[in-house]
Amino acid sequence: MGEIEIDEPIKLVGNDFYGDPHRYYERWREQGPVHRVQFTHGIPCWVVIGYTEARAVLADPRLHKNVAGMYELFRRKDAEILSNEGAQALNSHMLNSDPPDHTRLRKLVTKGFTPRQVAALRPRIEEITAELLDGMAGQDEVDLIQAFANPLPVTVICELLGVPFEDRADFQSWTRVLVGSGGAMEDRIAATQAMSEYLRKLIAAKQSHPAADLLSGLVQPGEDGERLDEQELVAMSFLLLVAGHETTVNLLANGTYALLHDRAQWDALRADPSGIPAAVEEFLRYEGPVGWSTLRFTSEPVRIGEITIPAGELVYVALSAANRDPARYDTPGELDIKANAGGHLAFGHGIHFCVGAPLARMEAEIAFSALLRRFPALDFADAAYTPQWQQSILFRGLGDLPVRPGA
Template identity: 40%
Template sequence: MNSRDTLEQMMFTPEFKQNPYPVYEKLRASNPIFKQFFPNGHYGWIISKYEDAVEVLKDQRFIKDIAKVSSIEQTSVIGKNMLFSDLPDHKRLRGFVQKGFTPQIIAGKREHIQKIADDLLDAVSAGHTMNLIDDYAFHLPIIVICEILGIPTEDREKFRSWSNSIIEASFEERSREASLQAQDEFVEYLRERFAIVRENPGDDLISQLVVADETGDQLSEGELYGVVTLLIIAGHETTVNLIGNGVLALLEHPEQREQLIQHPEYIHGAIEEMLRYNGPVEFSTARWASEDLAFKGHMIQKNDLVIVALDSANRDPERFSQPDVFDISRGKSQHLAFGKGIHLCLGAPLARLEGEIAINTLLRRFPKLELQANIADLEWRPGMLVRGVKELPLSI
């Protein structure tokens, strides 16, 4: 397991994407912190154990702002947001948007999200089959985030295309051109949208951000694009894959599915287990060592890239009993699906609520649903960041 070639061969293959957990198990046991050569030509450290992951995610010596790393060129036009910033900028940028995601506001959306779920399932109920991702899992969260931001929901397919190009490019150099084009198109769309909002602001979150920008209240033009783009992408990507991976886990474990059908009140614990067992975000976004430092016996050099394997950490037997067992009665387990520390996902409560409503409604409406494909034949989305299937064909 110490061969660089072997690690590359194992971690960047379709077989790994199909089922990375046997590889993670071996890495945690023999090489939990290792330097990897990525397809874009850069080396970086991968952290695979839970306790190590928590330390990295909370240690502010591992910074998020790539502009502070002199050896790396900043090329993203949408990178000025909370996810890619450090204190004090992170706190300032997060403060602009967190007022739109308070517990009270999220709880107040329950009935509306329920109606969206019912309407989407009404649309497929006349048939005998559905594609869970295209017919349901994608539309529910993108409709919700578009409404929060005040963006026409009919534009959601554009966001899906742009989001896929940006997210799935990850560290793969061959996808770089498509990703940059998607970013440019995204920014041009937002430029036109902001112009409309400035003429006629409403009570949506984009209007609040644009008004704050016009009054000179700290948001730069680049930050405005970066924050809104992040909200659109992160506002649906996590939930899409939570629903897809969660339903797939239930289909693989029929006794757990039956338990949830009989006891829909178990959904809270079930969502936490879905997030832990096969989480929607496989790797963290990049961090960079701000100084030379010793970490668990390894010398990490200033400007080194550091990535946390979140899905590996969530299967660490030193933290979770029987980690490879899917058990919806496990309860809340301090998994890392939404990160840790100051970058803990702002939209986690909304994603949980959307997942709970989406999955319980699906099971109530179609308790006999079955997978219409071999699990081994399912195609997983490319790139390092997200973990989710492209399609999930079901009979209903």
């Protein structure tokens, strides 16, 4: 099948996008909320940047998410880097599925994220937080990501799922390859194979020796006898492991960077810790941990704003752009911990709203409360620090964050 003739011109995106995507969004916003773009070495796709349009798209059943249809489109468009069968299998989880499959998969996993179960994790999260901050005490300089923002959510998700913490270096290295933009095809295939093999062995261990963890629960049939097959278990484990730690790592690091960059707000929050829950919502809005939503595609023409996207097109929602839409927020480009950040789309919207959002919020509230209390003089290790952002459109996160604890 040949490519469809589309009138909308393609906007080319350079590698400088990752350092400051908001420069692109501001430029695009002058021309409307929907754009056809193409990254270096990528294929044309559509991206929605307006808040109203983004919220509508995230809940629109005409924008499909089933992985088989998505990869068929990739193959048709010759996107070799994303069309290998191993990657398709690993990504066949509930975030890349439509009803009724999505309904069935989400029902099986939400039993591990009920409000009661999430609340029961609080004492352990507080304990892990205190231990990590103890490790920072007395040090002249640390990388806050390696010392705190990374090990906190990784420890929590490992304990919740029943994944050995000592395996973290392996699965995080594979994750960086799989969620990064570009990269050599052979590296992506190798990371896919390594992650899949690791998860298959882990699931087999849970089946033979179940424990009191979420993965052990997932290998068992549900109350109605419904159960995941082996490939579904691998894909679900991949989603929970990656999304369960990577997003919170970025939330903690991005939020801390934003506060240290605006010292007055750090001091204000330290003086009134009751504002931390609202501040976390502002961190999520201002520089959330997820830049773009996972992929959707059209199977029929879909009108979004003033643009009609033809059938057979790939569509993303730029969550970070929607969360800075001046039509929705009064001062979108400024951090304001006292502002009402309600309604932000950092966790998505609709049936694919992040199942782990309550856990991420609780981890962040505990982490920021303890960090502000324990290290009130925390500051950049170098006043000239320039952030290096991950080369990923999916995740929005820093490479490092050198700080002086100051206590």
